[in-house]
Amino acid sequence: IVMTQSPATLSVSPGERATLSCRASQSVSSNLAWYQQKPGQAPRLLIYGASTRATGIPARFAGSGSGTEFTLTISSLQSEDLAVYYCQQYNTWPAYTFGQGAKLEIK
Amino acid sequence: EVQLVQSGAEVKKPGESLKISCKGSGYNFGGYWIGWVRQMPGKGLEWMGSIYPDDSDTRYSPSFQGQVSISADRSIATAYLQWSSLKASDTAMYYCGRRGGSDGFIDYWGQGNLVTVSS
Numbered sequence: 001i002v003m004t005q006s007p008a009t010l011s012v013s014p015g016e017r018a019t020l021s022c023r024a025s026q027s028v029s030s031n032l033a034w035y036q037q038k039p040g041q042a043p044r045l046l047i048y049g050a051s052t053r054a055t056g057i058p059a060r061f062a063g064s065g066s067g068t069e070f071t072l073t074i075s076s077l078q079s080e081d082l083a084v085y086y087c088q089q090y091n092t093w094p095a096y097t098f099g100q101g102a103k104l105e106i107k
Numbered sequence: 108e109v110q111l112v113q114s115g116a117e118v119k120k121p122g123e124s125l126k127i128s129c130k131g132s133g134y135n136f137g138g139y140w141i142g143w144v145r146q147m148p149g150k151g152l153e154w155m156g157s158i159y160p161d162d163s164d165t166r167y168s169p170s171f172q173g174q175v176s177i178s179a180d181r182s183i184a185t186a187y188l189q190w191s192s193l194k195a196s197d198t199a200m201y202y203c204g205r206r207g208g209s210d211g212f213i214d215y216w217g218q219g220n221l222v223t224v225s226s
Contacts, residue, residue: 033212035152042202042216043144043152054214086152090211094166096142096154 001025001089005099013107018074020102022087027067031091034063034072037101038083046085047072074104082106109133111141111203111217118223119193126189127220129203136184137161140206142213143177143188147199157206158186193224 002025012018022032030050035043045054047063050070060075074081087099114128129141143155156167160179167177179186186203201220204213 031211035213037152042219043213044216045207045212045214048207048210048212048214088152088154088212093211094154094157095168096211098152098154101151 001028001092001095001097003087003089003097003099005085005087005102007102008100009103009105011105011107012074012077014079015076018077018081018104020072020085020104022065022070022072022099024068024070024089028089028091030066031089032063032065032070033088033090034061035086035088036081036083037086043086077104077106079106109205109215111205111215113201113203113217113220116221116223118225120226121193121195121224123193123224124189124191125193125222126187127201127222129186129188129217131184131186131205134205137181139208141179141186142204142206142211143175143186144202144204144213145171145199146202146219152202155188155201160184160186193222195224195226197222198224 004023006021032050034047037043051063062073084101090096110132137160140157142157145153155171158165158177158179160181176189203217205215207214
């Protein structure tokens with residue numbers, strides 16, 4: 001399954017909303033996770049099951065979608081949200097796949 | 108506190124072998140799948156494969172089948188990723204992570220192992 005993220009780069013001002021998309025080449029049901037990777041760090045789980053926030057993740061991060069279309073929304077962007085965001089499908093074991101990543105820049 | 112601690116950076120020559128490790132603590136190591144993820148320089152994440160330490164059931168992503176070997180020693184709560192003959196194209200950061208229960212997402216990540224293969 002090919003995961004395609006858009007846009008590749010998004011520039012958003014602090015306090016504004018950021019919306020990142022992820023499309024699967026075939027249905028992955030709700031078996032979709034989102035990760036945040038800050039420069040020089042390991043990825044961090046944000047969302048699993050397409051819409052469930054992981055432990056300790058602020059409420060400004062929200063995931064939605066099912067099947068082939070998914071969205072990660074950051075409702076009020078903060079400077080520390082500068083990162084690359086990846087979606088991952090875990091519907092096809094053992095061939096899990098990630099999207100190519102989307103870079104979030106702060107204006 | 109769940110922690111995964113990976114062994115340090117490695118510099119190797121093409122053709123050499125290598126085994127890197129990932130030591131878990133703070134949870135029942137044997138009862139959760141451990142996955143390995145590759146990140147080539149400046150690139151995205153790639154799922155390599157997983158192991159269930161309790162019975163060493165191992166599954167590889169098709170792209171990595173035959174290219175690497177994943178193993179684990181439940182008695183010392185450690186998983187391994189191994190190469191028998193490194194190539195320059197194996198240069199990458201390698202992350203281990205704990206799969207979240209029966210699902211395939213990674214809820215805890217190691218800090219990463221930078222592997223550099225150069226003559």
